[in-house]
Amino acid sequence: MKEFEAVVNVKLKDTIKDIKAQTLEQAVHNLIPVKNLKCRVGSRYSIKFEANDKKEAERIIKTIADEILSNSVIEEYEILW
Amino acid sequence: MVKAGIITFLGTNCERDTKQALDFLGWNTEFIWQNDKIEKHYDVIFLPGGFSFGDHISSGRIAKLTPAVKSLPVGKSLIVGICNGFQILTEAGLLSGALTHNENLHFISKVTDLEFQNGIIRLPIAHHQGNYTGKNGEEIIMRYKTNINGSDDRIAGIYDRKNKIIGLMPHPERAVFEESGLTDGRKVFEFIKNEI
Numbered sequence: 001m002k003e004f005e006a007v008v009n010v011k012l013k014d015t016i017k018d019i020k021a022q023t024l025e026q027a028v029h030n031l032i033p034v035k036n037l038k039c040r041v042g043s044r045y046s047i048k049f050e051a052n053d054k055k056e057a058e059r060i061i062k063t064i065a066d067e068i069l070s071n072s073v074i075e076e077y078e079i080l081w
Numbered sequence: 082m083v084k085a086g087i088i089t090f091l092g093t094n095c096e097r098d099t100k101q102a103l104d105f106l107g108w109n110t111e112f113i114w115q116n117d118k119i120e121k122h123y124d125v126i127f128l129p130g131g132f133s134f135g136d137h138i139s140s141g142r143i144a145k146l147t148p149a150v151k152s153l154p155v156g157k158s159l160i161v162g163i164c165n166g167f168q169i170l171t172e173a174g175l176l177s178g179a180l181t182h183n184e185n186l187h188f189i190s191k192v193t194d195l196e197f198q199n200g201i202i203r204l205p206i207a208h209h210q211g212n213y214t215g216k217n218g219e220e221i222i223m224r225y226k227t228n229i230n231g232s233d234d235r236i237a238g239i240y241d242r243k244n245k246i247i248g249l250m251p252h253p254e255r256a257v258f259e260e261s262g263l264t265d266g267r268k269v270f271e272f273i274k275n276e277i
Contacts, residue, residue, distance in 0.1 A: 074214070074215070
């Protein structure tokens with residue numbers, strides 16, 4: 001078995017209104033003048049685990065991301081190794 | 082007599098309110114623990130309100146993986162998710178769409194007017210993620226009179242008649258006893274009873 005570590009970044013799809021990002025943008029404008037500010041807010045998960053090979057590791061992390069870390073109706077994610 | 086099961090998850094806090102309301106209405110009720118497979122027959126199964134698994138990751142996300150939810154007798158029993166129960170049903174893919182954070186980012190806890198069965202009823206709401214979006218085929222059975230949380234089409238409740246699954250954000254179980262000052266929840270339970 002080999003040890004793997006993946007980082008999963010989850011954020012709302014661009015088609016879903018990101019209310020937390022709007023709040024962040026408002027706060028930034030109150031803090032400092034910024035032009036063309038565009039924010040998106042999401043979550044970052046760091047996951048360590050063991051698997052036989054990279055292929056199995058990818059299958060495991062995709063299942064976790066699909067079923068627990070994100071909701072495909074409103075969110076999208078990226079996996080970084 | 083209506084036989085109702087009420088699923089209890091870690092963090093559920095409306096199971097006793099639901100049981101007391103249903104007992105008062107003369108239904109035969111019992112609790113179902115999250116880790117038990119549902120093997121008995123119930124006319125209706127409630128997923129009550131609360132904060133299952135502390136709302137971690139997202140409301141309802143973890144509860145969808147419990148044995149009780151995975152063994153829900155879809156199409157056989159009427160399934161009713163109230164508030165967090167509605168969130169669990171969408172997360173499980175048993176109802177379409179998703180419940181996102183309220184548009185004003187506030188936790189909203191108040192009594193509000195709702196359009197229900199060609200009339201107006203008053204029920205309590207108490208949620209942070211009640212902003213419904215993405216309905217796909219279900220019937221709208223309840224609407225907020227005003228757009229209180231940003232939901233598409235002021236949606237407060239939907240019904241998948243084919244699979245007999247209802248999702249409601251408001252709390253009818255908190256509006257049954259005269260002492261609470263609200264009794265319109267009885268109309269909602271009467272509707273549910275008629276759909277069994």
